[in-house]
Amino acid sequence: MSNANYRKRKLKDNLSSYAFLLPWLVGFFALTVYPMIYSLYLSFTQYSITAPPIWVGLQNYRVMFFGTERIPRDERFLNSLAVTFRFVFISVPLKLAFALLVAMIMNRKLRLIGLYRAVYYIPTLLGGSVAIAVLWRRLFAGDGIINIILRGIGWANPPSWISNPDYALSTLIILAVWQFGSPMIIFLAGLQNIPKEYYEASSIDGAGRVRQFFSITLPGLSPIILFNFIMQMTSGFQAFTQAFIISGGNGGPLDSTMFYSLYLYLKGWGFSEMGYASAMAWVLLVIIASLTAIAFKVSGGLVSYGSGE
Amino acid sequence: MNRKARSIMSKLLTNIVIIVIGFAMLYPVLWLFSASFKVPNTIFGDAGLIPKAFTWDNYAKGWKGIGIYSFGTFFKNSFVISLLCVAANALFCSLTAYAFARLDFVGKKVWFAVMLVTMMLPDHVTTIPRYVLFNTFGWINTFLPFVVPRILATDAFFIFLLVQFIRGLPRELDESAVMDGCNKLTVYWRILMPLTVPALITTVLFTFLWTWDDFFNQLLYLTRPELFTVPLGLRLFLDSSGISSWGSLFAMSVLSLIPCFVLFLSLQKYFVRGIATTGIKG
Numbered sequence: 001m002s003n004a005n006y007r008k009r010k011l012k013d014n015l016s017s018y019a020f021l022l023p024w025l026v027g028f029f030a031l032t033v034y035p036m037i038y039s040l041y042l043s044f045t046q047y048s049i050t051a052p053p054i055w056v057g058l059q060n061y062r063v064m065f066f067g068t069e070r071i072p073r074d075e076r077f078l079n080s081l082a083v084t085f086r087f088v089f090i091s092v093p094l095k096l097a098f099a100l101l102v103a104m105i106m107n108r109k110l111r112l113i114g115l116y117r118a119v120y121y122i123p124t125l126l127g128g129s130v131a132i133a134v135l136w137r138r139l140f141a142g143d144g145i146i147n148i149i150l151r152g153i154g155w156a157n158p159p160s161w162i163s164n165p166d167y168a169l170s171t172l173i174i175l176a177v178w179q180f181g182s183p184m185i186i187f188l189a190g191l192q193n194i195p196k197e198y199y200e201a202s203s204i205d206g207a208g209r210v211r212q213f214f215s216i217t218l219p220g221l222s223p224i225i226l227f228n229f230i231m232q233m234t235s236g237f238q239a240f241t242q243a244f245i246i247s248g249g250n251g252g253p254l255d256s257t258m259f260y261s262l263y264l265y266l267k268g269w270g271f272s273e274m275g276y277a278s279a280m281a282w283v284l285l286v287i288i289a290s291l292t293a294i295a296f297k298v299s300g301g302l303v304s305y306g307s308g309e
Numbered sequence: 310m311n312r313k314a315r316s317i318m319s320k321l322l323t324n325i326v327i328i329v330i331g332f333a334m335l336y337p338v339l340w341l342f343s344a345s346f347k348v349p350n351t352i353f354g355d356a357g358l359i360p361k362a363f364t365w366d367n368y369a370k371g372w373k374g375i376g377i378y379s380f381g382t383f384f385k386n387s388f389v390i391s392l393l394c395v396a397a398n399a400l401f402c403s404l405t406a407y408a409f410a411r412l413d414f415v416g417k418k419v420w421f422a423v424m425l426v427t428m429m430l431p432d433h434v435t436t437i438p439r440y441v442l443f444n445t446f447g448w449i450n451t452f453l454p455f456v457v458p459r460i461l462a463t464d465a466f467f468i469f470l471l472v473q474f475i476r477g478l479p480r481e482l483d484e485s486a487v488m489d490g491c492n493k494l495t496v497y498w499r500i501l502m503p504l505t506v507p508a509l510i511t512t513v514l515f516t517f518l519w520t521w522d523d524f525f526n527q528l529l530y531l532t533r534p535e536l537f538t539v540p541l542g543l544r545l546f547l548d549s550s551g552i553s554s555w556g557s558l559f560a561m562s563v564l565s566l567i568p569c570f571v572l573f574l575s576l577q578k579y580f581v582r583g584i585a586t587t588g589i590k591g
Binding site for chain 1: 320323324326327330331334335337338340341353354356401404405407408409412413414415420423424427429430431432433434435436437438439441442444458460461462463468493497518521522524525528529539540543544547548555558559561562563565566569570573574577580581584
């Protein structure tokens, strides 16, 4: 075969392969790369979709964290950041703890394991919907079912959860923790991969349950815990629907459930400040990326891969 | 004997603990279901799960919806959007996955790495420019903002899932098909696609679920009530109706959960596979 001929065939082969990749490539450039560049540009502008963007340099970012000479610092933004951090760093550890606890209870030969796993997954299956958020809003109302139950077991004056700024966020945390199904299933799969011999050997050596948990189970699961943590943290920072429905769309009472995404939505679409909202999106990207990097770094010494240890 | 008895006791105890916690977890959903059959003014005082007086009224009233738009309209819209997205994802994510898993081309490794990175990107950085773009195209109040991104295979999760699955299939299959005169497309269509059905079902399930429940994008792109989906319909109902219609709202909420519930019950093992292999966010 001549060299030219071979090259021609190779080119044709490449082109026909790229034909399969074409939809994704178009999507990647048109719906990911271009939007990212454009939103970075918008983040340095003042923009309300109806008029062309006006360049304002770092103003949006400065307003968020420091304020400028003319515009005071955006306290609502800082508050939404604080609310979201509180939400993520309370709900995610609790969620993972529940997931691990239940996975450990279930990690034995149970005839009904399929049914149990399904039942425990149902909240996760349904929990992201508007329907469940509507239900939550009603369950945790002052005269809701939760308070009826709490009074029944002896709490004379429970707070009216949803409308009390001190308690509203906790209902969203409970709702998030309730949906521990995905990490539970992943933990369950991970537990089944830890060799039984480890436990047998250590119990011959006289190790108790607690000791086994800390020296076998936790190290064995550490990569999975890290993975679950990052996944849940990332989606926690982007939570929107539940806060929107439960607060009636305003992040109230008194901004106590003003999630980052909700504030971004209100800024971008409520107040038509799309430049500012774009800057918020980039700050969120940086926060998530840094926290992921930190999680990897911090866990470096704690996570063990493989059975070397 | 003693040891056996202890083991049985411990197993029984485990089962009881699991059932008790499980019941507590399901209680809110069960209460919602039962409340949808209760007479409206008896709903709130009653933490019980069995309606004292049973009625279908909530469903009849709720289905009528708001103004001239019935929940039938909202369900139809939700189904149309979800099914279009499902079809687009199943076809285009698997074509992309086929290219990454089986075809050779210049730059494959780089593109694959890029695809994995896009999986980790938070949606927010692309949301606003996409909105501006679709607005320029005149796509607000159409279903295109939901379907076109699926046709362009932007849900990298599923590409990854399918790539992993296809890599597990023996290469001899496509090699012998090529000898029999198949080209790239027919190898995919006749040989590999039928074998990836389990992974495709996982893709279909999660695409349906996420589209059905996707409140944020529907809130952005659909503003005319005749185009409203079920989540938007529920929100409209919540905002515009007084205390008296909680029963109807609950009834429609129950209906809105049924499609996901039925899919889950009938295809449970594909859910577990999807979660366990890609750690799909939940």
